[in-house]
Amino acid sequence: MSKPELQAIRNIGIISHIDAGKTTVSERLLYYTGESHKLGEVHDGTAIMDWMEQEQERGITITATTTTCRWREAWINLVDTPGHIDFTIEVERSLRVLDGAVVIFSAVEGVQSQSESVWRQADRYRVPRICLINKLDRIGADPERVLEQMARRLAARPVLLQIPVGREAAFSGVIDVLEERLLTFVEQDLGATVAVGPVPAELEEEVRLARERVVEAAADFDETILADFLDSRPVSSERLRSALRRGVLACQLCPVLLGSALRNKGMQPLLDAIVDYLPSPLEVPPVPAQRLGEAAAEPLVLPCEPRGPLCALAFKVLSDEGRKLTYLRVYSGTLRIGDELFNGSRGVPEKLARLFRMHAHRRERIDEAVAGDIVAAVGLKHALTGDTLCRAELPLVLSGLTVPDPVVSLAVEPRRIEDRERLPAALEKLQWEDPTFRVREDRETGQTILAGMGQLHLEIIVDRLRREFGVEVQTGRPQVVYCETVLEAADHREVFHREADGRIQHGEIGLRLQPLPRGSGVRLQLPEAEAGSLPPELRTALAESLSRACAAGAGSGYPLTDVEVRVPAAPFEPGMTTEVGVRAAAQRCLSLAVVQAKPVLLEPVMALELLVPAEAAGRVIGSLPQKRGRVEGLETRPDIEVIRATVPLSEMFDYMTELRSSTAGRGTFTMEFSHYDPAPEDVQRRFGLR
Missing domain, CATH: 3.30.230.10 (Ribosomal Protein S5; domain 2)
Incomplete structure (x- = not known):
């Protein structure tokens, strides 16, 4: 690939609740842009973006994966992030360096607990967003309800740019509200051909009303559109796109598109929206950097300029075949192979050996990276997540990341003598990669204690110890990490x-x-x-x-x-x-x-969202008080009840087995950390605090 112009770059991430279709969307975007020549499927374990063995076996995304593709005149650096709460740091560090995001919602489940979490993370870093309501082909798909939930639960301002043609199994395409045209996706070539036609007569009135709502939203960002709207003069789609773009860049509205990634419908309009509405590195605010040792001084504001002072953020570190691979977002200046760098966060020199543009786990060697690029580097011995790379003559430090504290711990012991020797080095490399993974030694038992964000997080860590490092360990029962x-x-x-x-x-x-x-x-x-x-x-x-x-x-x-x-x-x-x-x-x-x-022990309390069949809702709600849980809300959907509750983490181990038993295998739940509350008296006494 040739080097793109800065205004043509889009550094974007795909974020959502687990199982909303992030990786399936990513695979379609790669296919339709020509980056891949075969559609990878999550359920078959063939997705390009889910390259880890654990991801392919479980059908979930565990680590954020970067790749690059081209669409129209734009060069898109794409990051596919996990949806599971145990891997929330992957979303956090991705949003820290991205300029825009595509938020995906399921048309059936709507705004779910992790949807709210990733939305708040994007709010924290003021990341402009567009949205896709996916799975329009599924039974129970209801995009209007999703729009209402976005406004109510996320305090968002969604602007619907498409009208669905057909629902559920009859979903066949969308109507582009701005251009007032029908788009259908030819099934014979896996949706690669987009057929354009007139709006069906029975939908003309619905499209007219939808376009009026778009004009109203755009008028808030363009006074001439407001004047034309009040005088009933037509407004061109180009002017509407320009005004909507200003609203997106200001993080004040979110264009919403519709589709079904699994059925190859609606992906090309999504690519168009990425180019049309999300910012280039030149359109995001300049990054402030503090001069090293001058914490009280005014920060140095760094515009995205290849000839400016070098400043890059290490936002992800991987142990790849025993070597450290560091992902960098270059905010200012130019990086070249062999450069002598300075780690402003740690006050040590670094040397850049090689640079790569990543395509999932496949590498493309490059000679330099400039402001606006997202690349991977080899040779940075000291860099960890959140570190700033700069020049020694102008040492700088960027603000870091918000790293959540672990809430679950696990005691491990090496099985064999050789495992005892290899375990510390393997755990050190895993801690390079994951700031939410902590290791300590129990002062009383001498056991090694692993701490992470959940059972699945620690399960993956133990599995990686065995597969990648050849270290076998025995594990105990997971324990809650108190404060x-x-x-x-x-x-x-x-x-x-x-x-x-x-x-x-x-x-x-x-x-x-x-x-x-x-x-x-x-x-x-x-x-x-x-x-x-x-x-x-x-x-x-x-x-x-x-x-x-x-x-x-x-x-x-x-x-x-x-x-x-x-x-x-x-x-x-x-x-x-x-x-x-x-x-x-x-x-x-x-x-x-x-x-x-008067010390007191605090236990982590989780926010729980359960999806259960209507006939089992009473049993599930009745069981929550026995777990010291508190029901916060109840929402009725066709054939299903959504229960929101808070429950102490110590009561949630192996809860999936109990839920499946009480719902005949049809119930599911997701949870995320909510807050800390004082632990029960018996726990306080056990730790000698009463």
Whole structure:
């Protein structure tokens, strides 16, 4: 492929709830753009974008996959993301670097729990979106209900650009509302040919009303359209597209298209919409970067300019055949093979050995990457997810990612002697790849504890240890990852004064601990730097010790959260105060302050969405209080009930078996982390907090 112009690039992702059809849509886009010459199917395990063995076996997407294709004049860098909540970090880091997104909804299930999650993630990074209501061929398809749910549950402003022709099994095509024409997709060549015809007479009035609604939405972004609309003058489709594009770029409206990816209907109009409505790298706001060591200074604003100062974000790291493959989004400047780089996040030099444009797991070697590109690099030894790559003469740091904390843990032990030797290196490489995967050693049992986002997440980790690294492990029952907080404020002062290594180690710390609202995390405040206070190296040691002590936990061994740790005093005595003394005083001071502040254990509570047959809804609802669950809402659909509830994670292990039993195998559920609540009294006593 030749190098594209910046205005022709579209860096987009496909996001949705699990099983809404993301990968099937991606496969069609690759086929119709000529990037692939055979339609890959998820259910057959032949999808190009689902290249991992675990993905092909389970029929789900586990890792975000990038590829590149061409449509019209545009060069589309496409990222297919997972829909399962256990792999939400893949969506998070993809949206951090993408300029636009295609959000897919099932015409049957509508807006589901993970649909809301990915929508909020896109809101966080202000990513412009277009939407596709997929599966119009399925029984129960109801696009009008999906539009209503988008407005109500997502606070979105959907603008319907197509009218379906036929429903369910009779779905045969769509009517383009802007151009007022019928589009059908020839089945003999797998939908590659789009036949254009006039609007059927019986749908003319519906199309006229739909176009009026589009004109009304566009008028909010173009005053001339508003004037023409009020004077009943016709408005061309080109002017409407231009106005709608402005609304999309402002994240104020979302064009909605219709289709059935599995039946090869509606994909070419989706490609047109990607080109017409989603931004190029030149149309997104310039990225702000902080100069290294100048946190208080105004950030340096970097427009997308190949000749500008180099700034790239490492947003994904893979261990590929033992070597580190780092995915980069280049925001400014130009990268070339052999470049000497600087890792601004870690303060270390890096060297770029090779560059690739990725097509799923297939690589295409390139010589350089410029601002606006998404590429993969080999040779970056220190880079991890969220790190900034720049030049040593202008060291920069970009804002990182929001990484959720793990909620489930699993104890593992190596089966064989050789497994014991290989396990640490294998786990280290898996932690390179996944910021939500954590490893620690149990202080009492000496076991290795893996922590992740859910049972499936840890199951995949264990499977990859066996397949990719040849490490066999024995596993225990998954456990909930609790957190610890305090109910009251407490003050404590600690003096550490002891002889060690032939010298006196001295440190003195005064500390105030107080609770914060749920979801606040840990807030650390050190004393002002002034005469008689700790020198910079000891202040750094104090901050590190307190942060580590919070992460290790004070009483239960689980991390502290929702607390403010304020150090009003940390006196410095020249010739007496040492780093060892400061660290020891800080750790003991925090532990004793937590004991005084009435510690309490918090358990993760999950937001649950259940789809069950109407006749089984009563049994399912009746079982939730036994799990300490609380029903939040109920929605009736044809032959099915949607139950929304919150349930503690500790009650949800192996729940699928129970649900299938009570619904004759017809019930399904999805869940995502909601919040933390105090754990029951028996759990508090078990950890010695009562």
